Amino acid sequence: NPGDKQHTISTIVKVVSGIDEKSLVNISNLYKLIVRDVCLSSSIEVAEAAKLLENIQRDVNIALMNEIWSCLTRLDISTDEVLRVASTKWNFIKFHPGLVGGHCIAVDPYYLIEKAQEKGIVLPLVKQARVTNESIIFSLYRRILQILQxxxxxxxxxxxxxxxxxxxxxxxxxxxxxxxxxxxxxxxxxxxxxxxxxxxxxxxxxxxxxxxxxxxxxxxxxxxxxxxxxxxxxxx
The missing domain is CATH 3.40.50.720 (NAD(P)-binding Rossmann-like Domain)
Structure with a gap:
């Protein structure tokens, strides 16, 4: 996780799988040379789906924060203060609004969307999160122009x-x-x-x-x- 001094290569749990038992053991032993712990998954599909879920979960939560930011700014309410106050609750999961780029969160949801479409499955929430996060740049743009006048x-x-x-x-x-x-x-x-x-x-x-x-x-x-x-x- 680039830029993260806490979750480094050696401390992040590595998800591993393989095409058969022998390959699973081999890849697990290899990663144990450089990481503290590995998580064995029963199939490559499970491992891939887990990675997609990890990033889609963040994408959806950031989309929620971006939507709330768009609303609160129009209501002239500080999003930062709302997050600070909401974070006092034990069951609040803290995410922040922001532009979503990179090679994981902004990309992985499309893999699952495409695979689901092949099987006739609709993922409306996953799709909408992508739409929200891709369009938040225009909300920020309009907000900047509003302030500039x-x-x-x-x-x-x-x-x-x-x-x-x-x-x-x-x-x-x-x-x-x-x-x-x-x-x-x-x-x-x-x-x-x-x-x-x-x-x-x-x-x-x-x-x-x-x-x-x-x-x-x-x-x-x-x-x-x-x-x-x-x-x-x-x-x-």
Whole structure:
């Protein structure tokens, strides 16, 4: 789990399976050389379905938070404070709103959706979570424009973060470039700051020039946006 100092290679339980008993034993013994514990699954299908479920569960819960964020912002209620208060309850599962990218959560649900469709099975909740999380970028875009107020031309916005999640260099399925394009199409001047991502990587992947700003000074911008939790900070 890149960027996670607690759940490292050696501490994460490794799910293993195989095409037969011999391969299961061999792969299990191999992983035991580098991880503390392995979980044996009876078939490759079970192992794959478990991985899909893990990521789909997060996708669905983030979709719920994104939907709530969209609602609460229109009601002028702080989502952060609502989450803080709700988290005092023992049975509350804490997820945060945010743009969903990466190579797992934003991808795995489609594997199960396609397999289910082959068998004539409908997964409406899984599908809707994908729709919600793919479209949240437009809700964030509209919220930014609402705060900037018309006219948009010449207004400056700083997006803090280019990778698909905090504290990693992975750019796969990052939604930030699309947000940048949407804002620039209506005349907003957009800079992106991410000290972990190399200039070359950003330029090659998205034609984004990270060298424009060496240090962040939020006073130079009308708004500072965090794509990871959909937070927006304003300047006078």
């Amino acid at each position: 018309f006219p948009n031309e010449g207004k400056r916005v700083l997006i803090k973060g280019l990778s698909f999640k905090p504290n990693v260099t992975d750019l796969r399925n990052s939604k930030v470039p699309a947000l940048k394009i949407l804002l620039e199409e209506v005349g907003v001047l957009v800079d992106v700051y991410d000290p972990l991502v190399s200039r070359e990587q950003a330029k090659e992947a998205f034609n984004i020039d990270l060298s424009r700003i060496e240090e962040v000074s939020s006073v130079d911008y009308n708004l500072v946006v965090s794509p990871y939790d959909l937070s927006i900070t304003t300047n006078p």
